[in-house]
Amino acid sequence: MRAMIVVAVAVLGTVTGCSDVLSSQDDSASPPGVSAPADGGGQNTDGDRGQDDSGSSNGNPGTCQGDSCPKLPTPSSTFEGSGVTADNTDKTVSPYLASLLDDLDSAWGAWFTELNWGDPSTGRKLIEPGTTYTTDCTSDDKKIGEISSDLKNAFFCAVDTQPNGKGKPTEGTIILPVETFAGIWKGDVFGASVPSVIVGDFTAATVVAHEYGHNIVFRIADALKIPESSFPQGNNLELIADCFAGNWAATVFDRDDLSLRNILQAATLLPIIGDTGPDQGHGTTRERAAAITTGLTGKSLPTFERRGQPSDCLAKYWPERFSS
Numbered sequence: 001m002r003a004m005i006v007v008a009v010a011v012l013g014t015v016t017g018c019s020d021v022l023s024s025q026d027d028s029a030s031p032p033g034v035s036a037p038a039d040g041g042g043q044n045t046d047g048d049r050g051q052d053d054s055g056s057s058n059g060n061p062g063t064c065q066g067d068s069c070p071k072l073p074t075p076s077s078t079f080e081g082s083g084v085t086a087d088n089t090d091k092t093v094s095p096y097l098a099s100l101l102d103d104l105d106s107a108w109g110a111w112f113t114e115l116n117w118g119d120p121s122t123g124r125k126l127i128e129p130g131t132t133y134t135t136d137c138t139s140d141d142k143k144i145g146e147i148s149s150d151l152k153n154a155f156f157c158a159v160d161t162q163p164n165g166k167g168k169p170t171e172g173t174i175i176l177p178v179e180t181f182a183g184i185w186k187g188d189v190f191g192a193s194v195p196s197v198i199v200g201d202f203t204a205a206t207v208v209a210h211e212y213g214h215n216i217v218f219r220i221a222d223a224l225k226i227p228e229s230s231f232p233q234g235n236n237l238e239l240i241a242d243c244f245a246g247n248w249a250a251t252v253f254d255r256d257d258l259s260l261r262n263i264l265q266a267a268t269l270l271p272i273i274g275d276t277g278p279d280q281g282h283g284t285t286r287e288r289a290a291a292i293t294t295g296l297t298g299k300s301l302p303t304f305e306r307r308g309q310p311s312d313c314l315a316k317y318w319p320e321r322f323s324s
Contacts, residue, residue, distance in 0.1 A: 061223050062115035064322065069311035072247050073110040075103055079257035082201045089182035094126050097176050098165075100205055104212045105165050107251050111310065117223035122215040123162035123173030127151075129182075133175060136160050150179040152191040154207055156214040172218050174211045181207075192272045202249075202262035203269050206292075209248045213241030216310075217318075226321060235283045236317040239291040242283070243313035246295020250307040253296070266292065291317070 063069075082096035105121045112120045127133045127149040135145045137157040147153075160173035180190065184203050187196035217240060221231060232240050249266070252258040270285050270292075283291065290300035294316060298308040314322035 061117050064115060064311060064314060066311060066315070069309070069314070070111060070114045071307075071309050072107055072251060073114075074251040074254040075106040075110075077103065077106065079103065079252045079255055082204075084182075084185050084201070086186045086196065089185060090129065093182045093185075094128065094178050096201070096204070097126055097178070097181060097208060098124070100208045101174070101212070102165055104209060104248055107248055108212070108216060112219065112223070115223075117220065120216060120219040121164040121166070121168075121170065122156070122212065123160060123164055123170035125160070125162045125173055125175045127175065127177045127179075129179045135175060147175060147177065149177045150183075151177045152180055153177065154180070154190075154211055156211045156218070158218050172215060174208070174215060176208065176211075189269065189272055194268060194272070198264060198268050200261075200265050202265040205262075206245055206249070206266045206269055209245035210241045212248070213244030216244050217241065224321075230320060232318045233320065235287065238282045239287060240313055240317035242288050242291035243295040243308075243317055244310065246292040246297075246308055247310055247313060248295075249292070250296050254307065 080099070082092060082099075084092040084096055101122070101124050108120045112118060125133055127147060129149050131149055133147045135147055135157050136159045137145060137155075154174075154176050156172070156174050158172050160175070161169050161171045162173040164170040181204050183189070184199050185196065187194050187199065189199055189203060190207075214237075217231065217237070220226070221228070231237060249258060249262075252262070267289075270289050282288070291313075293308075294300050294312055295308045298306055298312045311322075
């Protein structure tokens with residue numbers, strides 16, 4: 001099985017074909033100032049950064065440079081399948097999305113604790129079918145965005161405050177339109193028509209883990225008092241979120257819960273969210289595949305000599321701050 005997984009990960013490094021279906025250039029797909037899974041994370045500078053005071057670290061924050069950086073712990077819980085089918089999405093999608101966020105909180109929370117960087121758990125807003133949500137992330141003309149449950153988008157907004165997984169109001173929120181995610185199991189991947197047999201649990205998981213990656217950048221910056229001007233530059237702001245998603249996927253692999261089908265579900269997503277050319281803000285399909293693979297294996301070319309770690313992502317995509 002391990003050999004089969006390595007072959008599947010190789011698909012990530014060789015995926016071809018591109019689409020800008022989720023590009024922020026498409027006004028019909030994105031409300032003002034809001035980022036698609038392929039887009040810039042919705043980070044907005046109109047408010048102060050950081051969680052509520054209880055989320056801040058006490059004492060001196062640790063360092064994450066090369067070998068001094070701790071490894072991302074593997075949660076003790078198993079990574080369960082969603083149980084979602086095309087016929088039961090109304091009852092199963094929201095619990096699955098919440099369980100993904102719980103698992104991400106568990107893995108990244110332990111890593112932040114070891115570094116004395118505070119609590120990285122994100123606010124979360126699942127927009128249930130038939131409802132809307134008003135985000136404080138804004139466009140250049142400062143209009144507030146109202147988000148529907150079927151918007152072909154998912155994003156992280158640094159200035160929205162919503163309860164985290166423990167019910168604590170937390171600044172910095174991941175927003176997930178539930179009807180849009182339900183479409184994945186029906187072959188509608190954020191507006192792109194895809195055979196339903198090649199998408200599913202890990203297609204959704206990859207999107208959620210990517211948005212959580214934006215949250216991790218935000219929490220690191222808050223813990224270390226890094227100004228937004230020193231955030232990852234250009235496409236790296238997206239690619240580091242992909243890489244962090246790969247770090248989390250590696251913990252699923254560690255638990256023997258990452259299957260060949262999971263990897264192929266993630267690979268199917270990449271042509272949909274990749275840019276059609278360089279320097280468009282998100283990364284091409286190949287660049288995004290390389291970022292996820294770096295997160296999984298520590299290298300842009302797929303191997304499983306070792307697990308990828310956050311230090312790999314930080315050194316490659318945030319060298320201004322974390323070069324070893």
